[in-house]
Amino acid sequence: MRSFLKATLIWTGIAAIGAVLVVGFGLYNVSARQxxxxxxxxxxxxxxxxxxRLRSPSEDEVPEISAPALIALGRGHYQDACAFCHAMPDQSRSQTALSMLPAPPHITDAVSDWDPQHMYWIVKNGVKMSGMPGWPSTKRDDDVWSVVAFLDAVKQAERPVSAAETDLAGIVQERDDEADQNSRIASIYQSGCGRCHGENGFADGNVLIPRLDTLPAAYIEASLQAYRSGARQSGIMQQAASQLSDEQIFEIAAYIAENGRxxxxxxxxxSxxxxxxxRGDLLAHGGDEKANIPSCISCHGPASRPKSDRFPPLAGQSEVFLREQLTLWKSGIRGGTDRAVMMHEAIPNLTEDDILALAQYYASLPSGR
Ligand code: HEC
Ligand code: HEC
Ligand code: HEC
Incomplete structure (x- = not known):
């Protein structure tokens, strides 16, 4: 027994010295080339x-992810945030990506072994010490599903997105050419934002992406700053805004507001x-004194001009987007500009039915500034 203890002690000692040499003196080669x-x-x-596999949500928790609008939104984010490592389905990976260790698998391989709930976990959390990043927003993860929808579409069909992608590549190319004559900022908008928000800010009718063409420049500028600082959470927009300087934010906001409807x-x-x-019409105009809900009209219109260039007009905005934002306000997740506090006061007593009615009312109005 004693000799066993002795042997154990000696081996533990050797292991400890080994660990000190490897860790302390840098003997383990961390080079990605080996x-x-x-x-x-x-x-x-x-x-x-x-x-x-242990940590992913269950299969039952996977929402409906086959809607084209969701896939399109996910593809827009993927192109910007993921493709430089995993490549688009019909592209190959760059030599730099291939020189990582582990090398990011090509998108078509990356999705092959995983079900949507696993992809959701991977995209939300990332993978430590591998280069695979976690989702940019720490408070919100509903928008991760759009990326999963795109990944799943890639998985379902061998090249389900190739046609759309070819179009997209065409658009970006064409826009790049035009940019020779147009201003630098127009080209940043068209290639960086227009991919989701559409050429004129209407997002080609995708109801998951807010229209920008009705918003005043000051609100757009302040919102982009809020995304960039994380005061307003959205993994998708935090990523897009993080690449802009103050000056670009200012210019892009002016460009969108001037670009016409x-x-x-x-x-x-x-529908x-x-x-x-x-019901939404009544509530928006009159509020509800008993429930301490103010009239929305006083700040959001409808009106011929925005009530303030820091308030977003809601008329003609997408119903899905309005409902989502109101739900985020109510759950306390939606932050924003320094005026966001006005909404935090307006919203707590709205019921789910009120939210639905208000979103439907504003969506039913013709869009106007
Ligand atoms: C900086 C490079 C990099 C970026 C950017 C990146 N990834 Fe990854 N990703 C990796 C690496 C490296 C792995 C492999 C991890 C491992 O095998 O340990 C990986 C793994 C994955 C996997 C699992 C693949 C498998 O075979 O297990 C998926 C799915 C994935 N990434 C999707 C995405 C999506 C979606 C995005 C964008 C939101 C993204 N990645 C952004 C580097 C990256
Ligand atoms: C991958 C798709 C995608 C890209 C690229 C993108 N956006 Fe967005 N944008 C969205 C989505 C989705 C939202 C809604 C986010 C939320 O829930 O807050 C949004 C919200 C916004 C808002 C807030 C609108 C409102 O009514 O409050 C502004 C402003 C905006 N985007 C501007 C831009 C600009 C400028 C760029 C380019 C630098 C850009 N976006 C790039 C998808 C995108
Ligand atoms: C005192 C003024 C005020 C009142 C009253 C008010 N809001 Fe707002 N609302 C704002 C401001 C300011 C913002 C922009 C906040 C930010 O993002 O920083 C906003 C944002 C919103 C947004 C998000 C829009 C977008 O494009 O992102 C929705 C939806 C909204 N309000 C709905 C309502 C509804 C419905 C009511 C009535 C129950 C209401 N608001 C009452 C000032 C107000």
Whole structure:
């Protein structure tokens, strides 16, 4: 027994000295140009795969992710935030991406082994010590599903997005060419923002992406700053805004506001419920004194001109977007500019039905500034 203890002590001592040499003196080569020691890759990779399976939500928690609008939104974010590592489905990875260790798998391989709930976990949390980043927003993860929708579309069909992508590549190319004559800022908008928000800010009618063509410049500028600082949370917009300087934010906001309205820009309103719209109309105009809900009109219109260039007009905005924002306000997640406090006071007593009615009312109005 004694000799066993002695042997254990000696081996523990040797292991400790070994660890000090390896860690303390930098003997383990962390160069990405050399692979891990035999076995280390296997251990890390197996730990990673098992951790993802253990922690992912259950299959039942996966929402509907086949809607084209959701896939389009996810593709827009993927192009900007992921493609430089994983490549687009019909592109190959850059040599720099291939020189990472582990190298980011090509998108078509990255999705092949995982179900949507696993992809959700990976995209939300990232993978430590691998270069795979976590989701930019710490308070909100509903928008992660748009990226999962795109990944799943890539998985479902071998090249489901290639046609759209070719179009997209065409648009970006064309716009880049035009940019020779147009201003630098127009080109930043068209290639960086227009991919989601559309050429004129109407997002080609995608109801998940707010229209910008009705918003005043000062509100757009302040909102971009709020996304960039994290005061307003959205993994998608925090990523997009993080790449802009103060000056670019100012110029882009002015560009959007001056760029004119999309004349074809009205959402389909056929599915709105007239009874709800009428209820929303009453509430928006009169508020509800008993429930301490102010009239929305006093700040948001409808009016021929915005009530203030720091208040977003809501008329003709997408119903889905309005409902989502009101729900975020109510749950305390929606921050924004230094005027956001006005909404924090206006919102707490709205019920879910009020939210639905108000969103339907504003969506039913013709868009106007
Ligand atoms: C800086 C490079 C980088 C960026 C940017 C990046 N990833 Fe990754 N990603 C990786 C690496 C490296 C791995 C491999 C992790 C591992 O195997 O340990 C990975 C793994 C993955 C996987 C799992 C693949 C598998 O085979 O297990 C998915 C899915 C994925 N990434 C999706 C995304 C999405 C979506 C985005 C954008 C929101 C993104 N990645 C952004 C580097 C990146
Ligand atoms: C990947 C798609 C995508 C890209 C790229 C993108 N946006 Fe957005 N944008 C969105 C979505 C989705 C929202 C709603 C986010 C939220 O819930 O707050 C949004 C919200 C906004 C808002 C707030 C609108 C409001 O009514 O409050 C502004 C302003 C905006 N984007 C401007 C831009 C600008 C400028 C760029 C380019 C630098 C850009 N966006 C790039 C998808 C995108
Ligand atoms: C005292 C003025 C005020 C009142 C009253 C008010 N709001 Fe707001 N609202 C604001 C301001 C300011 C913002 C922009 C905040 C920010 O993002 O910083 C805003 C933002 C919003 C947004 C997000 C719009 C977008 O494009 O992101 C919605 C939706 C909204 N309000 C709905 C309502 C509704 C519905 C009511 C009535 C129940 C209401 N508001 C009452 C001032 C007000």
């Amino acid at each position: 692979g891990h020691l035999p076995g280390v890759s296997w251990v890390l990779h197996t730990a990673y795969r098992n951790a993802v 999309d004349v074809s820009g009205e959402y389909q309103t056929g 709105l419920d007239p009874a709800l719209v009428a």
